[in-house]
Amino acid sequence: MASVSLTLLSPLFSNSSKSSLKLGISNANQASIQENLSLICIDSKRGVSVSQRRETLIKGLALLPLVVFGGAPISEAREVEVGSYLPPSPTDPSFVVFKASPKDTPALRAGNVQPYQFLIPPTWKQSRVANILSGNYCQPKCAEPWVEVKFEDEKQGKIQVVASPLIRLTNKPNASIEEIGDPEKVIASLGPFVTGNSYDPDELLETSVEKRGQQTYYKYVLETPFALTGSHNLAKATAKGSTVVLFVASANDKQWSTSQKTLKAMLDSFEV
Numbered sequence: 495m496a497s498v499s500l501t502l503l504s505p506l507f508s509n510s511s512k513s514s515l516k517l518g519i520s521n522a523n524q525a526s527i528q529e530n531l532s533l534i535c536i537d538s539k540r541g542v543s544v545s546q547r548r549e550t551l552i553k554g555l556a557l558l559p560l561v562v563f564g565g566a567p568i569s570e571a572r573e574v575e576v577g578s579y580l581p582p583s584p585t586d587p588s589f590v591v592f593k594a595s596p597k598d599t600p601a602l603r604a605g606n607v608q609p610y611q612f613l614i615p616p617t618w619k620q621s622r623v624a625n626i627l628s629g630n631y632c633q634p635k636c637a638e639p640w641v642e643v644k645f646e647d648e649k650q651g652k653i654q655v656v657a658s659p660l661i662r663l664t665n666k667p668n669a670s671i672e673e674i675g676d677p678e679k680v681i682a683s684l685g686p687f688v689t690g691n692s693y694d695p696d697e698l699l700e701t702s703v704e705k706r707g708q709q710t711y712y713k714y715v716l717e718t719p720f721a722l723t724g725s726h727n728l729a730k731a732t733a734k735g736s737t738v739v740l741f742v743a744s745a746n747d748k749q750w751s752t753s754q755k756t757l758k759a760m761l762d763s764f765e766v
Contacts, residue, residue: 576645577616589613589759592645594655599642601737604634607642607657608734612741613763615756618647629657638662639687642739650753651724651745653760656687658738670710671733677701677712680731680738688714688729688742690722697721706765709734713761726750728761739766 580590593611594602601607621644625631629640639658646652660667663683664674674680678701685693700715714729721727724744731740741764743757750757 573619573621575617575619576614580614580616582616583613586613586759588615589763590616592643594643600628600630600633601636601640601642601657606634606636606659606735607737607739608766610642610655610739610741610764610766612653612765613760614645614653615647615650615760618645618650620644621646621652635659639684639740647753649749651743651749651757653741653743653757656684656740656742658684658687658740660733660736660738663733663738668735669733671712671731671738672710674733674738677703677714680712681714681729684729684731684738684740685716687740688716688721688723688727689718691720704730709766711765724749726754728757730761730764732766734766 576592577590580592583589583591590613591611592614594607594609596603599607602609623641623644627641629636632638632640636659639656639662642655642657644652644654660669660674663669663680666673671680678695678698681688681698681701682693682695685697689697697716697718698714699717702713704711704713709732711730711732714727714731716727716729717725718727719725721744723742724746726745726747726749728743729740731738733739741761743761745753745757
């Protein structure tokens with residue numbers, strides 16, 4: 495594998511831009527890219543239009559995803575059932591256990607979120623979280639909530655863990671969920687992150703409070719006909735350290751009719 499340094503010169507870049515890009519490229523691909531980049535320089539001198547140069551640039555760089563990532567584009571990577579790599583639950587063999595660790599999310603690596611865990615059916619698959627939603631670019635000081643992890647099953651629904659900076663809900667450092675406010679106050683702030691769009695207090699059907707050792711959790715049952723996440727949502731929130739963590743289980747009407755028991759079991763199992 496050869497290493498080549500490519501200098502990009504084009505009006506598509508700023509006047510002062512002169513970027514040197516060093517990549518490991520095979521000789522055949524190297525020749526193709528060098529040829530097309532040379533055309534860009536020649537065309538720019540001849541006054542060829544920007545759109546034509548852009549087309550040439552795209553052709554010249556079309557092979558870069560394979561070069562940079564060493565194979566097929568990331569979007570083609572296959573998702574697998576979590577039962578193929580997560581351990582079975584010691585209390586219920588119909589579930590496996592997901593325990594989040596620093597390798598799983600940027601916030602866990604930054605220490606902004608404490609490790610959490612929950613049960614999940616072995617047939618579910620983990621979904622990718624876009625960088626813009628993952629908090630990858632704002633750690634360790636994010637101003638807005640971000641998505642930690644997402645899992646989904648076409649027949650049963652989907653779940654996600656959302657984390658919010660504590661400062662967004664209270665000015666008291668290391669506040670407990672009770673110190674932030676009652677369950678209704680907390681869901682009023684976090685409701686849009688349950689539904690994916692907006693929150694109406696009339697959508698809240700039920701609230702409850704759960705104690706596990708020193709940790710308190712607020713639990714919610716919502717009927718959300720206009721939610722992007724689904725017409726039925728279950729949520730569970732707690733505060734620990736500098737973060738409020740929210741577990742959300744969602745389903746449409748068809749999924750809810752057969753999977754609500756499973757979704758409630760997943761919700762109940764969530765702990766930080």
